[in-house]
Amino acid sequence: xxxxxxxxxxxxxxxxxxxxxxxxxxxxxxxxxxxxxxxxxxxxxxxxxxxxxxxxxxxxxxxxxxxxxxxxxxxxxxxxxxxxxxxxxxxxxxxxxxxxxxxxxxxxxxxxxxxxxxxxxxxxxxxxxxxxxxxxxxxxxxxxxxxxxxxxxxxxxxxxxxxxxxxxxxxxxxxxxxxxxxxxxxxxxxxxxxxxxxxxxx
Amino acid sequence: xxxxxxxxxxxxxxxxxxxxxxxxxxxxxxxxxxxxxxxxxxxxxxxxxxxxxxxxxxxxxxxxxxxxxxxxxxxxxxxxxxxxxxxxxxxxxxxxxxxxxxxxxxxxxxxxxxxxxxxxxxxxxxxxxxxxxxxxxxxxxxxxxxxxxxxxxxxxxxxxxxxxxxxxxxxxxxxxxxxxxxxxxxxxxxxxxxxxxxxxxx
Amino acid sequence: xxxxxxxxxxxxxxxxxxxxxxxxxxxxxxxxxxxxxxxxxxxxxxxxxxxxxxxxxxxxxxxxxxxxxxxxxxxxxxxxxxxxxxxxxxxxxxxxxxxxxxxxxxxxxxxxxxxxxxxxxxxxxxxxxxxxxxxxxxxxxxxxxxxxxxxxxxxxxxxxxxxxxxxxxxxxxxxxxxxxxxxxxxxxxxxxxxxxxxxxxx
Numbered sequence: 001x002x003x004x005x006x007x008x009x010x011x012x013x014x015x016x017x018x019x020x021x022x023x024x025x026x027x028x029x030x031x032x033x034x035x036x037x038x039x040x041x042x043x044x045x046x047x048x049x050x051x052x053x054x055x056x057x058x059x060x061x062x063x064x065x066x067x068x069x070x071x072x073x074x075x076x077x078x079x080x081x082x083x084x085x086x087x088x089x090x091x092x093x094x095x096x097x098x099x100x101x102x103x104x105x106x107x108x109x110x111x112x113x114x115x116x117x118x119x120x121x122x123x124x125x126x127x128x129x130x131x132x133x134x135x136x137x138x139x140x141x142x143x144x145x146x147x148x149x150x151x152x153x154x155x156x157x158x159x160x161x162x163x164x165x166x167x168x169x170x171x172x173x174x175x176x177x178x179x180x181x182x183x184x185x186x187x188x189x190x191x192x193x194x195x196x197x198x199x200x201x202x
Numbered sequence: 203x204x205x206x207x208x209x210x211x212x213x214x215x216x217x218x219x220x221x222x223x224x225x226x227x228x229x230x231x232x233x234x235x236x237x238x239x240x241x242x243x244x245x246x247x248x249x250x251x252x253x254x255x256x257x258x259x260x261x262x263x264x265x266x267x268x269x270x271x272x273x274x275x276x277x278x279x280x281x282x283x284x285x286x287x288x289x290x291x292x293x294x295x296x297x298x299x300x301x302x303x304x305x306x307x308x309x310x311x312x313x314x315x316x317x318x319x320x321x322x323x324x325x326x327x328x329x330x331x332x333x334x335x336x337x338x339x340x341x342x343x344x345x346x347x348x349x350x351x352x353x354x355x356x357x358x359x360x361x362x363x364x365x366x367x368x369x370x371x372x373x374x375x376x377x378x379x380x381x382x383x384x385x386x387x388x389x390x391x392x393x394x395x396x397x398x399x400x401x402x403x404x
Numbered sequence: 405x406x407x408x409x410x411x412x413x414x415x416x417x418x419x420x421x422x423x424x425x426x427x428x429x430x431x432x433x434x435x436x437x438x439x440x441x442x443x444x445x446x447x448x449x450x451x452x453x454x455x456x457x458x459x460x461x462x463x464x465x466x467x468x469x470x471x472x473x474x475x476x477x478x479x480x481x482x483x484x485x486x487x488x489x490x491x492x493x494x495x496x497x498x499x500x501x502x503x504x505x506x507x508x509x510x511x512x513x514x515x516x517x518x519x520x521x522x523x524x525x526x527x528x529x530x531x532x533x534x535x536x537x538x539x540x541x542x543x544x545x546x547x548x549x550x551x552x553x554x555x556x557x558x559x560x561x562x563x564x565x566x567x568x569x570x571x572x573x574x575x576x577x578x579x580x581x582x583x584x585x586x587x588x589x590x591x592x593x594x595x596x597x598x599x600x601x602x603x604x605x606x
Contacts, residue, residue: 021344027396029351030344044251049448051457053253057317074399115461129538134331136340138540142425142434149433194431197478223546229598231553232546246453255455259519276601336533338542 002170006101007061009094013039014069015080016091017131022077024135031074034131035066041127046102046119050109092151092184096177099124099152103159104173113160120156124180125149145194147187155180204372208303209263211296215241216271217282218293219333224279226337234272236333241268243329248304248321252311294353294386298379301326301354305361306375315362322358326382327351347396349389357382406574410505411465413498417443418473419484420495421535426481428539435478438535439470445531450506450523454513496555496588500581503528503556507563508577517564524560528584529553549598551591559584 017038021031040056047054056062073080080087102123106116125148129139141148159176162168186192196202219240223233242258249256258264275282282289304325308318327350331341343350361378364370388394398404421442425435444460451458460466477484484491506527510520529552533543545552563580566572590596600606 022399022402024340024345025398025402026345027347027398029396030341031399033341033344033351048250048452049458049461051253051455054251057251057313057321060314060316063316063320074397077399078401111461112464114464114467118467119461133335133537134341134344138428139434139437139538142437142538143428143430145431149437194433195478196429196431197426197435197481199482200426200429224601224604226542226547227600227604228542228547229549229600231598232543233601235543235546235553250452253455256453259453259515259523262516262518265518265522276599279601280603335537336543336546 002101002173003061005097007065008090009097010039010062010065011069012087012090012094013127014066015073015087017066017127018070018073019077019080019084020131020135022073022081026135028070028074032067032070034134035070035073037134038127038131039066039069041130042098042102042123042125043127045126045130046105046123049119049122050106050111052109088188089185092181092188093177095124095148095152095184096155096179096181097173099155099180100159100173100176103156103176104163104168107160107163113164116163117153117156117160120159121149121152124152124156145196147184147192147194150194151180151183151187154183204303204375205263207299209267210292211299212241212264212267213271214289214292214296215329216268217275217289219268219329220272220275221279221283221286222333222337224275224283228337230272230276233276234269236336237268237272237275239336240329240333241271243332244300244304244325244327245329247328247332248307248325251321251324252308252313254311290390291387294383294390295379297326297350297354297386298357298381298383299375301357301382302361302375302378305358305378306365306370309362309365315366318365319355319358319362322361323351323354326354326358347398349386349394349396352396353382353385353389356385406505406577407465409501411469412494413501414443414466414469415473416491416494416498417531418470419477419491421470421531422474422477423481423485423488424535424539426477426485430539432474432478436471436474438538439474439477441538442531442535443470443473445534446502446506446527446529447531449530449534450509450527453523453526454510454515456513492592493589496585496592497581499528499552499556499588500559500583500585501577503559503584504563504577504580507560507580508567508572511564511567517568520567521557521560521564524563525553525556528556528560549600551588551596551598554598555584555587555591558587 014035017034018031021034044054099120103116103120106119132139155176158179162172216237219236220233223236246256301322305318305322308321334341357378364374418439421438422435425438448458503524507520507524510523536543559580562583566576
């Protein structure tokens, strides 16, 4: 069940990567690379840090799903782009799921709660950062002042906290993912913004 | 024998990295970094994924060869740039060899054929992608529509297929490398191009 | 003692990362990411190469110190920027310490002296390179012709040499760090410059 949800998150992230490829007029190879890195990059970073064989290289689904997303965007990108608002909601769901799963895996492998939270955030936002760097842009995350990393941080922190109190498994994952998702959606609707350094004019 | 061929591939990739350093007017340090990352980056990525100590940090040749390439380009870059067409042929040979070797190593370390193919492609194209990112450019691979990753993909697939039928060792490596090399050369001559997403005008 | 010095190096590198975030008008998340990557990125690269769990994910200090640097720069960046000349001196000290510590750790984990030196240099300069790439710039190291990697290389080489002669521990670290620090400071004062490829006009 969690695996299927995870694949759904990979699919949504891969769509956003392939769409950036279209927007930047990359060819089909570039679309595939961005789809793959956006959807799998965060988990790759997490697994490199945990010093284990990356999950993306152990499961067939993690290869086929980004491939399928690339094919879909290749043929139907105007349609996919038109449902972008819906994709942003799904992306928020993926963000929530990835931060929860990442934190859990990190704690299972013996990281302290503090480091597990960091690892969870990296799982959630790492793929998008790699996508932006490969596309020749400063990672959106660093400047655009939307709350994106912060909801992941809060969700990861809840996950680590629940783990400390002995609550693990899908209940904890669900709670943490929902919290991050809800925060992300609220931040989008209310246009909450991350602050600039003190004294910088907007 | 295979080790010597591999060093030859490293040398060619290092030349291309150092030449990009000259073109971008980097200093000698920048030339060396680009030479090293272009030639060793793909293998580094492969070994990080396989979760083993990188080959580049176990063999003296892998350090000395990029160093030699940097020195040669430093003093003789106009001559080296003049033989660029020949270098493109050698680069295609390096591409073929790297995808074959990468796929084989991945299968030896227990990856499934599908993932081994992906790993082989990353071995072949990863260094060039890192080079372009460090040089402040979108990786050529993503947009320039030449077939570069595709020949590596086909060569890796042959390697994995042969492995499944029990054909390994230098014969398999040679066959896979030649196939990727031949495809790459043919693609260059015939100017085959990777497609843009459907509906994008050229 | 060495741990405290190391944390001091992390702090200085994190200040420089967060300041770049202010200069580029990133938000507080971007400042934190740059602070973290600048200060911990080099060690991360080293530990990925050595195939061990990264030090940054085992010690609380390595998370809290970049966080503190981000908070300080967030509130007091005009003051911090004003003492930039002092920071450059501290940065040189961090450079020296990081190359010495990196080389030592690499030799402890069984790398050859040649590879340990390479690893030491990467420890010292890797974080800054990642910072520049994330900030959308070509790594300063590659083009600006200041001697930055070279002092790290010389310090690492001394460290490896001392290790070969049985001199290890804090005496060796101190000697190597001081040599790299001294060279870096001298290079800054005398404006020593790394050469461009032969024949390129300045």
